[in-house]
Amino acid sequence: MTEATAPPSPAHGIDAWPFGPATGLPRPASLPDGQPWPRIRVVTAADDGADLSGTVASVLRQGYPEARHDVLARRTGGAAFAELLTDPGIDHLLWLRAGDLLAPGALTALALEAALTGASAVAGLRVLFDDAVRALDAPAAAEASVGTPFTGGEILWSRAALDAGTRTGPDGMPDAAAWSALPEDHRVRIGRPVLLQRLTATPRPQPAGLSIVSLTGLGTQGGAGVAQRRLAEALALAGHRVTDIALSTRPEAAEWTDSFPRAEAAIASAAPDLVLAGNLHGATRSLDVVGRLARRGPVALVLHDLFPLTGRCCHPRDCGRAKIGCDAACPGPDEYPELAPGRIADMHVRKRAALAGPEGPWLLANSDWTLARARDLAPTGAAAERIQLAFPTGVFRPGDRAALRRRLGLPDDAVLILVSAVIVDGPDKGFPDLRAALQAVARPGVAVVAIGRLDDPARLGVPALFAPGLIADEETLAAWYGACDLHVTASRHETLGQTPIEAGLCGVPTLAYRTSGLTSAVIDGVSGRLVPVRPGALAEALVDLVADAEARARLGAFARIALESRYSPAAAALSLDAIFRSHGLRDASARLAFAPAMLGHFPFASRRQRGAAGTVPAASRPLVRRLRRAKQMVLGRRMPLFVRRCLYLAGRLRRSAR
Incomplete structure (x- = not known):
């Protein structure tokens, strides 16, 4: 057993292709809880004379000092495996085939997810390439039969999870059944590339994807519309055929419209395997169209908000009527989405009828909190399941903060606090608490960036305010995020909260209340800080973070690593694919494969996917x-x-x- 040394070779052995220049933030010196990073043994079993230059270079360029790379003679693989299991100096093992390469940052991403979840095995994406990238894939929940060896090192194994009885192949790797044999809650998949594997044969053809209609009320502008579009794009990258259909172009008619003959005819013509519906209340106040579609075939209803579960509103707040039956006593019938009081009780009954029964839609929750609310408010028997939303992780990425500030005309030396929402002073965004918190730190050297609609900027009451308004281009939005030091939201009513994730992907931590879906969007102590919902708590925490540059930098670095793994387009597609398989729409044993374009959704790709434009309505005159x-x-x-x-x-x- 010998420890590999650095050869004089280019990055990853292939002249940096398919990767661009190194990006990202420095890895913090310890884990979020202060514990040391786990010790990883990377093991390569090779024949005499094998070319290991690229493989070794890819490990050494991980920037992970706690890793050691051992190169073993192939003939001793089994004996070496038994020896490694007895070494108390090893926390995790990763088998890397000779000639294969670790993707940039792979060990850090795998190790952090293992530390945060306690998983026995963490798997990432495998990139298959020869003279070009041919595909990406990920292990299935039920891998191939016992005795079939893994061909790549996309899995980080906890040494404690392996024992002398673990079946191995000729290279000493655990065989494919070892992954499937672990309890489901002991294995985790992350949605970012960790392995590049050079193809030695033509890859096996992938099963045909599903035909899916992505159905919205008015289209894909605004927060929920953007989220629905990103899910559809993730599914297309996973090989599915996706058709976008909107119910209507008449928002003023939504309160009185329940039938959409043109849209429903277009759906029937597409004959989809699945309708993925979301954000419908801009076109209708009922779920009648969902009920009709569900009688024809599978429908999944994404809970971008709680509108499908109430008589009228998107967020019941402290009102308990959605549990017992909404009626004319609704406290806000004139608030969007408005509905005449006399119609609310009947509408709630109709919605519950559309959700109930074996033909009802699957409810897809974007956070743990939303899943709990769905199971509490939905009719008995309605299926509610958890998914991950998709974010363009190659667009929202850390940049050169000083350069971004110069480009945007922002002060070089100020602490910049970011607030961001489509409507910054909207009724569900906690504007009074936000204003009080910002005023608590208003002093020279501190400035605020407010992105979104804010008709009266003076209402914030802060002297140093930059208000670019609504930003409809994702690349531009990411630049504003990346120029800031800290993101803060006072919202209490989010099914998830997209801005904390977008900011975190840019290396900017979030301060928020410990409530609603924000408890999933912000990983407390990792991608930001959560505080109790009490007067003054947000302001107190903001004062502390403004004064602590080291804490902000540490949280920002962890935010990028953790959120890229959990909210990339690949992570979203993996979560949806698990649901498709559980409902019999996909083969449970086949790996989920992605188009080569998926690699472009990560900032280390040399050909990065560009961001979308037109994500929000144009600014008002x-x-x-x-x-x-x-x-x-x-x-x-x-x-x-x-x-x-x-x-x-x-x-x-x-x-x-x-």
């Missing part, structure tokens, strides 16, 4: 903003029924005129 402020002074954010009827009639007249 100054006159519209003034009228909106005047309306809010008179009516608040409510929209009375007579106003809604006038808007509906005006919309009909406009269409008749055209």
